Amino acid sequence: MRKSILIVEDSTIVSMHLKQVLLKANYEVLNILTSGEDAIEFIKDHDPSLVIMDVMIEGKYDGIETSIEINKIKDVPVIYLTALNDKKTIDRAKLTFPTTFLSKPFAESELLSNVELSLYKHEADLQKKESQKLLSTILGNIKSCLIVIDSNFNIKYANEFMTQLLGIEHDEILKLKIGNDLKVLDQNEEPLSITKLNDQLKNELINQDILFLIFNDKKLPINNITLTNAKFYNEETEQFLVVFNDARESYDKLLKEKAEKSLKLAAQIEGAEKERVRVSRELHDGLGQMLNVIKMNIKTLIDNPDAKSKLIELINASIEESHKISENLMPSKLQIFDLKTSLENICEEYNSLSLHVQFSNNLEEGDLDDKKINLFRIVQEALNNIYKHAQAKNVSIQLYRREKGIHLTIEDDGIGFDANQINSKDNLNKSHGLLNMIDRVKSMEGEIDIDSNAKFGTNIIIHIKN
Structure with a gap:
């Protein structure tokens, strides 16, 4: 299909020369106009592939002003013709994003090569815009939060679901940086870098777990996370596409x-x-x-x-x-004394020539009264198991109140056991006491970790949030 060209030039000699060269090169010349006003009106009803515009045309609008008005109506590439090479005129023309400048007089080969390059560049720009529009439409309709970040962890793109999650405008999101303004925390509320998150997603398959975004002191749960390398923008640096759900x-x-x-x-x-x-x-x-x-x-x-x-x-x-x-x-002592005293008494009862029990704590009188029975029973069950089965010589029990909660550890140097067999049917009766301990921890919305082997004995770590 022949490309059509509009000539806006008030010099008859120049305009006729342009027309002759273009026709010879098999281009269609739609019209030759001499004023900016006529060119603006013409564009409303016609679709030229290219405009060749004299910068210094007579009338209400010069060539630069005419180009501005034309591009308000349609996206048409412009080649400027000028006999002036002063910096002020060129700087003004640059604001309209022309494809190129041609200085008068010009050679035919120079004209045709610039026309061909201008048409090719505009076509490529149109395809790129269409691709970006299509991509933006696709990304915008994904029913998940989506962001693109660069190698410096600046957010380059965010879809509507992301703006809804954070509760701010799209332009404001593009000012944010992952790790500074927008932090990612794991389930233990420890910070996660993008690199570490990427490693975990690959190696530990945590994408189904709930993580947290921290923004403006708000903790936002997220899950179903995927992170891949991206190349949406013409940059040499690495980019990441991050997709996740509002959880x-x-x-x-x-x-x-x-x-x-x-x-x-x-x-x-x-x-x-x-x-x-x-x-x-x-x-x-x-x-x-x-x-x-x-x-x-x-x-x-x-x-x-x-x-x-x-x-x-x-x-x-x-x-x-x-x-x-x-x-x-x-125990009568549990009904009479506070937790600290009750635990000191039971540790003293189990202290003997064959078993040394050490108890350390930072409790004060009356502390943890609402959890007294559960914590006492856990220690009681642990000491009973150690005394009967562990063949241990030393036991260390530590109970501390900390800023993030209650921390209880029970360690012994005995023969240990297979912690993986706690819930098996064969060991159900043998591990009944341990299961009771686990249930008591769960009832306090705490976490328990049991590590045991023949070489190092058994270590029970319990953490209960305040």
């Missing part, structure tokens, strides 16, 4: 489910503790008293001294055992 609704649901589960577990544990109290009281007040009555009656009813002594010995052992069971079910 606020999912995170709120997760927190709600977790809270409900913790409440249910706490209620079950509380019910079990109440039952412990009831059974303990029945043992002490019921069975214990009955055994004492039986012992008193034996002293009066049985005449054989040996038989009487043997029966009394058995009953005394039964009374002592019932007291032990009652004490284990609900």
